[in-house]
Amino acid sequence: MEDLPFLIFWVTSTSISFLSEISIAADTITPTQSISDGLGQTLVSSGQTFELGFFSPGNSKNRYIGIWYKNSPSAVLWVANRENPTTDSSGVLTIAKDGNLVLLNQAQIIIWSSNLSKVAENSVTQLLESGNLVLRDKSGSGSESYLWQSFDYPSDTLFSGMKLGWNLKTGLNRYLTSWKNSDDPTPGEFSYRIDNLGLPQLVLREGSSKLFRTGLWNGVRFSGIALLAKEVFKNYFVYNTEELYYMYENNKNSIITRSTLNQSGLVQRLKWNEGSFEWTVMFTRPNDLCDNYGQCGANGICKINDSPMCKCLVGFIPKSPQEWDVLNSSSGCVRRVPLDCEKGEGFIKIGGVKLPDLLQFWLNKNMSLKECKVECLKNCSCTAYANSDIRGGGSGCLLWFGDLIDIKEFNEGDSIQDIYIRMAASEPGMYLFVISYFLATPSMDSLESD
Structure with missing residues (x-):
């Protein structure tokens, strides 16, 4: 019976040791702690909003480290080892001797790492209440102490x-x-x-x-x-x-x-x-369909509330009328009258648009709209211009060269974006606007010439 106190002490100590292995700080992993898949361990952020743990997506048996809202574990927000899963529940997330956050498989091989560029001493991992998983210096708490963070990936x-x-x-x-x-x-x-x-x-x-x-x-x-x-x-x-x-x-x-x-x-x-x-x-x-990139082809404009929704910009006609007749506008539009840099060329203002993509362009953020127009007229290849910033009445200059791709009619309250399309001097639309089945029709006061 003299050995009984020792036996009780040994059992108690063993139990405490076992519990310490399966219970870690709520939101933090230190160098002496880990998250084990087999034990079902997780990290939970301080406000109980986010949780980090192992999961298997859909019908897969592979295991991944992920972060989710604690009240919605099926919606995984972030995955660490997207390309390197473990194939069983032997995975362990821990901090390596070099300070990296690592995922080990059953053979203790690193299959994912935070991959720090240099050795970090005294690093800890914490799941913040923001949902950001950070690896930081133990002595700090602010973002300046972060060595790595999931928000960056x-x-x-x-x-x-x-x-x-x-x-x-x-x-x-x-x-x-x-x-x-x-x-x-x-x-x-x-x-x-x-x-x-x-x-x-x-x-x-x-x-x-x-x-x-x-x-x-x-x-x-x-x-x-x-x-x-x-x-x-x-x-x-x-x-x-x-x-x-x-x-x-x-x-x-x-x-x-x-x-x-x-x-x-x-x-x-x-x-x-x-x-x-x-x-x-x-x-x-x-x-909607007008959101699809280049829905109306080159030099076309998409108007979701019109039928048909694709039209050619003013001064342009369908490149393939036969295709447009069957509502296939992918071939786009071409100029009715080519630009020739003659005196008298001007611009048609089209208001309320998503500006064309920047494929061939020039940008100057300090020019006025008037200076932008002059700059466009200097270059025979310039096909359109617009303010780059619409605040305070507008500023900056964007010039487009070549075809205009992915324009969509779009009006948003007072923050309307306009574009000025270059017209040949001999373009009939410079003097008389005719409403056409295919044309995006401007108003008479939208005409500008040099």
Whole structure:
């Protein structure tokens, strides 16, 4: 019986040791701790909003590390090891000796890593209440102590507080990529990112092919999409020498929303319905046929409320009338009268549009609209011009050369974007406008000449 106290102490100590292995700090992993798939361990953010753990998507048996809203685990927001799953429940997420956050398989082989550029001592991992998984220096707590963060490497979903776009100092580009399918989070064919060419715009692609674009940033909004309801969430667009990104924040005590690029190539804004415990779609991009990239071909304009919706710009005619007769406008339009740089050439103003894509262009942010017109007339290849910024009555100069691609009729309150299309001096439309089945008809006071 003298050995009994020792036995009780040994059993108690063993139990405490076992419990310490399966119970870790609620939102943090230290170098002496880990998350084990086999034990069903997870991290939960301090406010109980987000959870990190292992999961299997759809009908797959592969295992991945992901982050989700705690009250909606089926909607995975971020995946760490998208291309390198574990094949069983032996995976362990821990901090390696070099300070990296790593995922180990059954053979203790690293199959995913935060991949720091240098060794980090005293690093810890924390799931923040924002949903951001950070690897930081143990002695710090602010963003300056972050060594790595999941917000810099989005999967298919953008949610409140995440940045979509560029760190221009480091070259980091944050963008969405679809899952391959519902069973496989491997990056698929679709991407949604900010193009930083002249003026920024969000572009949806399948591979390298453009499917949809928001239109150019004009100082107020992207020229081809509406301003979103401020009572639901606040939108931010930052464009300076250091950063270029879009971000939104859910309003306090408001509904939770997320934007997801799905496997079909649609960008959907979804909201969480507390009553039914399900996600419902608020809106989708592309939203209608006029959102499809180049729907009306070169030098065409898409008007969703007209029938047919595709028309040629003023001064242009269908390149293939036979195709247009059967509502196939993909061949686009050509000039009725070629430009020849003769005196008397002028411009037709078309108001309320999504500006053409920047394929061949020139940009000067300091010019006035009048100076922009003069600059366009100097170059025989210039086909159109517009203000690059519509704030304060307009400023800056955009010139287009060659064909005008992906123009859509679009009016948004007081923030209307105009474009001026160059006309040949001998173009009949310079003197008399005839309403045509195919023509986008301007008003008489929209005529400008040199």
